[in-house]
Amino acid sequence: MTRMKTGIVGCGNISAIYLQNLAASPWIEVVALADRVPEKAQERAAEFGIETACTVDELIADASIELVINLTIPASHAAVHLAALEAGKHVYGEKPLAVSLEDGRLILEEAAKHNLRVGCAPDTFLGAGVSTARRAIEEGLIGRPVAGTAFMLGGGPEGWHTDPEFFYAYGGGPMFDMGPYYLTALVNLLGPIQRVSSSTGIQIPDRVIGSGPKAGRPIAVQTPTHLAGTLDFAGGPIVTMIMSFDVRGATELPRMEIYGTAGTLSLPDPNFFGGDVRLRRAGSDNWETLPPVFDSARNERGLGVEDMVKSLRENRRHRSNGELAYHVLEAMHAFMHSSAESRHVTLESSYKVPAARHDSLKL
Structure with missing residues (x-):
């Protein structure tokens, strides 16, 4: 080869x-x-x-x-x-x-x-975290998915990134920076997004670079830094989502949860490939950690591009593909338009989620 x-x-x-x-x-x-x-x-x-x-x-x-x-x-x-x-x-x-x-x-x-x-990218949804959650949903461990939550709450990257201005320019902000991880995972778990409604704002406009040669330089904030909204999925689930660079204290809200008629799944941070997936069955007071479908403990960025090349050789559809990325891009823009125009936004694109493959794609 x-x-x-x-x-x-x-x-x-x-x-x-x-x-x-x-x-x-x-x-x-x-x-x-x-x-x-x-x-x-x-x-x-x-x-x-x-x-x-x-x-x-x-x-x-x-x-x-x-x-x-x-x-x-x-x-x-x-x-x-x-x-x-x-x-x-x-x-x-x-x-x-x-x-x-x-x-x-x-x-x-x-x-x-x-x-x-x-x-x-992102290709983190190919890791064990989201793959384990998807298998749990397919096996009916939480029954029929009806709702979910997704939270990315932080204070912004200017404290650690030495050149962070682009995070606050058009095409940046928490939604365009971190939103793809969450939305890509959700689409792979629940199918295509049908409609979005939201409120957005620049809640903390005064930002200063905190490290590196540009330390002390003010940042011009040109994009929303706090976005809260609702995603209606074509298959029925309704997901509440908040993306923020305006949360300066710690929070105990979960990264992602999926709620079904028979239980709840708690997912790890979709910015990473692995992490524990926990299940709480209806009527139980206890969480149980599900066995991962495969080991995925390190930063495996590049899985998506390798899968693309491999699928090209094997004449099949790759998973971190442009159609998925475009659907996610449209959903992110829908957050902006919904708030600015005070209306629900129905997406024009859709996405047919490929059949699950629960084998490791390790490099």
């Missing part, structure tokens, strides 16, 4: 875990790195033994590269995706698929025109 020659665009913080994990992949060979800051690409190339560090244009023009992994900031996702697709390359990117719905549609249309694959 020939490994697919791959280039990575964007050599920031998250590139290290991709390079570390993909180095062991039998399906993918990373041969080139590029970044708008050349020194970053050169440093990563030296760190991981990658032969070529080049410009973005040079990487995309390289005829030997079949796949581009796009790890740039959200505002650059669409431009890099489209350039790679136009050059005849498959693309896989960090979340979100794009900032705007229009760009998201353009990406899917361009891929279809050239018969190319589009993949998109």
Whole structure:
């Protein structure tokens, strides 16, 4: 088997875990790195033994590269995706698929025109946490799912991130940064989202960078930092969701719970691959921890891109795909529109969830 020659665009913080994990992949060979800051690409190339560090244009023009992994900031996702697709390359990117719905549609249309694959993070739903919860639902352990909750409550990344301005620009905020983890997991557990209603706001507008060379610099907050809403799923469940960078104290609210006619599932943080899934059956006062479908204890980012390449070779649909990412993108925009326009927003897209595969996809 020939490994697919791959280039990575964007050599920031998250590139290290991709390079570390993909180095062991039998399906993918990373041969080139590029970044708008050349020194970053050169440093990563030296760190991981990658032969070529080049410009973005040079990487995309390289005829030997079949796949581009796009790890740039959200505002650059669409431009890099489209350039790679136009050059005849498959693309896989960090979340979100794009900032705007229009760009998201353009990406899917361009891929279809050239018969190319589009993949998109998050791939954490392929880990043991969500996979164990999905099997529990399929086996009827909580009966019919009727409702759920999803909470991501924190104080924002400016306290630890040395360059956090993009988190507060259009296409950022807690919804576009962390929402994809929760929404992707929920869609894989409960099916497609039909309708969204919400309230959003910038509850704490005064932000200052807390570390690194920009420490002390104020941040212009241009996107909602607290979003609360309701998701109506096509299959019937109603989920309450809050995404916030405005919670400065600790909270004991669960990350995610799914409520059924026969019990409740408590899920781990969907930003991670593993974690305990707990079940509380109707009539019981006790939680029981379910055995995981497989071990998933470490950061396995890259599973989604490996599954995409493997599925391409096997002529099947990959799971961290562009259609799923677009459906999630539309749901995130629906949160914004619902609040701004004081109305429910019905999604135009849907998503057919692939059959579950409860085997580990370990790199």
